Amino acid sequence: MQTTLPTAPRSPDADGFEKKARQIGEWALAFQDPLIVHHLDCDGLTSAALAKKAFQLKGKNAPTLMLKKLDDASAKSIPPDKELVFTDLGAGQLELVEGMSNPKKVVIDHHPPSKDSDIERINCHDFEFDGAVDACSASTAWYCFRHTGLSAQLGIVGAVGDMQDQNGFQGLNQRMFQEAVNQGQVLHTNDLKLFGKVTRSLVSFLTYCTEPVLPGLTGDDKACAVFLKNEGVPTYRDGKTLSYYGLNVFERKKLASALIQYAYAQGVEEKLIRQMVGDVYVFPFEPEGSERKEAYEFSTLLNACGRHDAPQIGIGACLGQDGALQQAQDLLKKHRLAVRQGIEFAKKNAVDAGAFYLIDGRGTISDTIIGVVCGAYFSSGLVQRTKPVIGLSVDEQGALKASGRGSKDLCTQGLDLGEAMKKAAEDVQGFGGGHAVAAGASLDATPENVKTFLKKIKQVVEVQLQLR
Numbered sequence: 001m002q003t004t005l006p007t008a009p010r011s012p013d014a015d016g017f018e019k020k021a022r023q024i025g026e027w028a029l030a031f032q033d034p035l036i037v038h039h040l041d042c043d044g045l046t047s048a049a050l051a052k053k054a055f056q057l058k059g060k061n062a063p064t065l066m067l068k069k070l071d072d073a074s075a076k077s078i079p080p081d082k083e084l085v086f087t088d089l090g091a092g093q094l095e096l097v098e099g100m101s102n103p104k105k106v107v108i109d110h111h112p113p114s115k116d117s118d119i120e121r122i123n124c125h126d127f128e129f130d131g132a133v134d135a136c137s138a139s140t141a142w143y144c145f146r147h148t149g150l151s152a153q154l155g156i157v158g159a160v161g162d163m164q165d166q167n168g169f170q171g172l173n174q175r176m177f178q179e180a181v182n183q184g185q186v187l188h189t190n191d192l193k194l195f196g197k198v199t200r201s202l203v204s205f206l207t208y209c210t211e212p213v214l215p216g217l218t219g220d221d222k223a224c225a226v227f228l229k230n231e232g233v234p235t236y237r238d239g240k241t242l243s244y245y246g247l248n249v250f251e252r253k254k255l256a257s258a259l260i261q262y263a264y265a266q267g268v269e270e271k272l273i274r275q276m277v278g279d280v281y282v283f284p285f286e287p288e289g290s291e292r293k294e295a296y297e298f299s300t301l302l303n304a305c306g307r308h309d310a311p312q313i314g315i316g317a318c319l320g321q322d323g324a325l326q327q328a329q330d331l332l333k334k335h336r337l338a339v340r341q342g343i344e345f346a347k348k349n350a351v352d353a354g355a356f357y358l359i360d361g362r363g364t365i366s367d368t369i370i371g372v373v374c375g376a377y378f379s380s381g382l383v384q385r386t387k388p389v390i391g392l393s394v395d396e397q398g399a400l401k402a403s404g405r406g407s408k409d410l411c412t413q414g415l416d417l418g419e420a421m422k423k424a425a426e427d428v429q430g431f432g433g434g435h436a437v438a439a440g441a442s443l444d445a446t447p448e449n450v451k452t453f454l455k456k457i458k459q460v461v462e463v464q465l466q467l468r
């Protein structure tokens, strides 16, 4: 007998969501002593900035507090007398929020709610939307505060930052986007998605391209200049250095297709090549040559601020504060330079350790980027993608931090880096885990430990991939 019931089709209620969002927004804006508690990524920063801006428009100062995650330990850093506005946090920790003694609390989030709760909140899941694609925290915050006259620009940046535009905007994001289009706040094109189209010279644009790494071009400015010359793409006009957006539409198309052909010829992974082109959102009201001009570019900048523990700079850049954008640019520059140097190091020093490639970046590559470097190296076309990459670095406390990156294909064949990191770290009293395709571990950095750890990773991966 058939026992499973067919799942009911979703019937998302956009009008119901909008009405609730506005109620929540108006209720929150009446707070007398608000504190915005937000997550660290682009969506967390843009949603917090939207809330802060709305309070500003009401003549109220709302300070912000960034948390990497909301748990019992981090909750202790929240002052108990403040009225709390959570953005991009809280929905998955409603028990914890319920237990806080703060006089008022509101949760603006798109993560699946952990329970039914009386906490004041707005969440697209409660209206049968999918928080992975239909709304992010920034778009949700925009719906809460749009009645104050806020532009949807930061909502769009947040959605792009959470990669909710992979198949075009959907659901509540689409509704928000359409309104922004109607008001002339945003233009939509299909174009290269590589970073640096607005702000970088064409040569640096290619030299610093790490998503994806273009073998032979990334990191080599001379090769990039030659490539552009051979493809007939001008780098100067009227005595001025050209950025990608300084090219005319024919030159842009020429460069885009030349880059894609080049990536194919160099064996860059096909999925990464397809991601090189896609929806691009440009804000006509922003000045030329500013990262704020383009959603993807701005989201990259904001992610760098979060990653480098500089949320105030990111929120300042969102709100157009003096100097904040420049500081954010400096952070991103530092970050990208470090990634580039990390990849250069990997190219020269990575070794084939049998079951995996090993990048021993201890003393050279910082623990905040070792994972990015492993991923870039794995996808660079420089190595056969038949085994994962394991990277080592040392964190500020002197502990060893390991990162592993593989591919979906390898996981289909049995690779589970989360399991490998967990088992290997346990052998040396460390902590490890993560996803099958990307994982990490942390352990005491004694030479014996590192040796035991790597040996165990090798054993587990060999079994997973049936290498012996």
Ligand SMILES: [Mn+2]
Pocket (backbone or CB within 6 Å): 043, 044, 088, 110, 136, 137, 162
């Ligand atoms: Mn988010």
